[in-house]
Amino acid sequence: MKIKFWGVRGSTPTPERRNSRYGGNSPCIEVRLANGTIIILDCGSGLRGFGKSLLREFAERPLHAYIFVTHFHWDHIQGIPFFLPLYKEGNTFLFHSVSRKGLELESAIEGQMSTPYFPVNMGVMGSTRHFYGLDEHPINVNGAVVSSAALNHPQECVGYRVEADSAVFVLATDTEPGSPKHDRSVRKLAKGADVFVYDAQYTPEQLLGEKKGWGHSSWLEGTRIAHEVGVKRLVLFHHDPDNDDIFVDGLVERAQQEFPYVYGASEELEIDLPEGEFRRTRLVEASERRVDRRYQIELPLRIAWQGYDGERQESPGLIRDISKSGIQFIAPTEMRLDLPVELEMVLPDEITHRGDATFSYIARPLRSRQATGSIGRFAKAQAVAATLEVPRKPAPARKP
Numbered sequence: 001m002k003i004k005f006w007g008v009r010g011s012t013p014t015p016e017r018r019n020s021r022y023g024g025n026s027p028c029i030e031v032r033l034a035n036g037t038i039i040i041l042d043c044g045s046g047l048r049g050f051g052k053s054l055l056r057e058f059a060e061r062p063l064h065a066y067i068f069v070t071h072f073h074w075d076h077i078q079g080i081p082f083f084l085p086l087y088k089e090g091n092t093f094l095f096h097s098v099s100r101k102g103l104e105l106e107s108a109i110e111g112q113m114s115t116p117y118f119p120v121n122m123g124v125m126g127s128t129r130h131f132y133g134l135d136e137h138p139i140n141v142n143g144a145v146v147s148s149a150a151l152n153h154p155q156e157c158v159g160y161r162v163e164a165d166s167a168v169f170v171l172a173t174d175t176e177p178g179s180p181k182h183d184r185s186v187r188k189l190a191k192g193a194d195v196f197v198y199d200a201q202y203t204p205e206q207l208l209g210e211k212k213g214w215g216h217s218s219w220l221e222g223t224r225i226a227h228e229v230g231v232k233r234l235v236l237f238h239h240d241p242d243n244d245d246i247f248v249d250g251l252v253e254r255a256q257q258e259f260p261y262v263y264g265a266s267e268e269l270e271i272d273l274p275e276g277e278f279r280r281t282r283l284v285e286a287s288e289r290r291v292d293r294r295y296q297i298e299l300p301l302r303i304a305w306q307g308y309d310g311e312r313q314e315s316p317g318l319i320r321d322i323s324k325s326g327i328q329f330i331a332p333t334e335m336r337l338d339l340p341v342e343l344e345m346v347l348p349d350e351i352t353h354r355g356d357a358t359f360s361y362i363a364r365p366l367r368s369r370q371a372t373g374s375i376g377r378f379a380k381a382q383a384v385a386a387t388l389e390v391p392r393k394p395a396p397a398r399k400p
Contacts, residue, residue: 001144001165001273003195004030007046008265010173010201010216010238011075018244021364023267025049026075027173027238029197034165037142038065041160041171046267047079054085062090066141068148069097070173071157072108081113089126098134098148098158106131134158149189151175152182153215161189167273168192173199173238176207176214177221191229194273197265198222200236200251219251223258233276237265252339253306260308263338268366278337279367294323302344305335315376319345320383327363328385330371332378337365341386361388 007013007025014024026044033039038054040047054063063085070076085091097105109131110122122129138147144164151157152175159172170193172186190196201216219236226234236255239248248264255262263269268280301317313334321328327343335341340362347357363386371381 001034001162001167001169002030002032003169003271003273004032005046005265005267005269006030006050007042007044007079008237008239008267009044009075009241010199011241013045013075013078014241016244018246019239019241021245021266021268022239022248022264025267026078027070028079029171031144031162031169033143035143037144038063039141039144039146039162040065040067042070042076042173043067043079043083044075044077045079045082048082048084049267051079051083051085055088058085062092063088064092065094067093067095068146068160069095069105069109070151070159070171071097071153071155073155073174074112076174077109077112080109081118086122086125086127086129091127093127093129095129095131096134096139096146098150098156104131105133147189149185150182151186152177152179157215159186159189161193165273167194169195169197169273171197171237173197174215175199175217177217187225187229190225190231193229193231194276195233195235195271196222196226196231197235197237198225199238200255201238201240203251219255219262220258223255223262226259226261233261233263233278234259235263235265235269239265249339256306256308257310260310269338280337280365294321294326296321299345299347301329303329303331303335304342304344306339307334308336315378317343317375324388326385326387327361328383330373330375330381331384332375333370333380333382334378335365335382335384337368337384340364340389343388363388 007028008023009026013026025046027042028044028046029041031039113121134148138145144162147161148158151159157174162169170190177183199217200219200222202211202218204218204220207218222234252262252264270279299319301319303317304314307313315332318330343361343363345359349355365384365386368382368384371383373381375381
């Protein structure tokens with residue numbers, strides 16, 4: 001089972017530079033089973049980019065996908081009118097949501113495209129669409145068992161548990177702690193999950209004050225649930241539109257002090273289950289491809305990162321390829337890909353002809369693959385591609 005995040009922001013899209021690393025699109029998650037089945041969880045603005053990717057992948061082949069909506073607030077359905085595969089004849093989509101009192105799923109989905117909110121209605125869409133209401137019983141979706149549970153959110157919301165390919169993935173977003181019934185419900189949903197994606201829009205302090213009753217949670221509640229029900233990895237989700245990348249970094253770091261296996265959801269994050277491999281890709285990679293000159297060179301490297309236990313880890317490494325903005329290097333598999341890492345390299349006098357020169361960088365990993373051999377005290381190695389940011393001033397060259 002492969003998980004890919006296409007939208008992770010809560011409440012409203014935020015296409016701002018300060019949010020660019022985690023992403024500004026509202027919620028949308030792709031779940032791809034080993035047999036090729038496509039399950040879509042929520043239809044926020046991230047659905048638009050996912051749709052363009054599907055068009056490239058399937059070309060003229062028909063597309064069949066299952067869509068599960070947590071609730072009908074705009075940030076979770078606003079991508080539907082811009083999901084291009086819906087307009088293509090031959091494609092089939094099966095929409096699911098828990099039955100709502102006095103509000104049918106089909107009318108809720110189609111309502112946002114009615115006059116005067118959108119220039120055309122769903123009648124212009126060439127795809128075949130089916131709508132199904134869910135109850136408390138799990139359903140089988142072409143090899144996956146999908147369960148739902150009620151969450152504590154205004155106008156109702158549900159979380160989803162997907163069990164397939166010997167793994168369990170759980171999404172519980174838009175939920176506020178404090179209701180005993182719903183607190184039990186979310187813990188039952190998350191029990192033993194390989195990956196638990198949880199609403200962390202607010203800080204614990206905000207939940208005790210001005211944001212109480214708004215229907216969202218915090219990183220602290222997420223870590224409590226993870227400990228209580230045996231979650232393997234916790235992913236903080238539904239980032240507040242006012243929380244920039246640096247602020248979210250801080251929330252992740254605070255959460256890791258309570259539960260070591262915490263990640264911040266970003267539009268660059270992919271997860272392979274049950275292996276538990278996390279990697280980052282760039283959604284706009286084609287337009288951001290490195291154009292500056294690249295140098296293939298092998299030089300020793302010093303790597304430092306924060307371990308899952310919060311302690312600083314260090315290891316030697318090896319540079320393979322470097323440019324002004326990017327680097328490829330060999331690192332131990334224990335090096336985390338979800339947080340920035342520190343790199344230090346020394347250009348010897350043989351290259352500078354002015355003595356050894358030390359350069360330090362902050363690198364943000366994008367993706368990795370397995371590499372042969374070991375690194376330092378670590379038994380296994382990975383080849384990592386990363387962007388170089390915040391270069392520090394090089395140390396003065398020193399004469400031998």
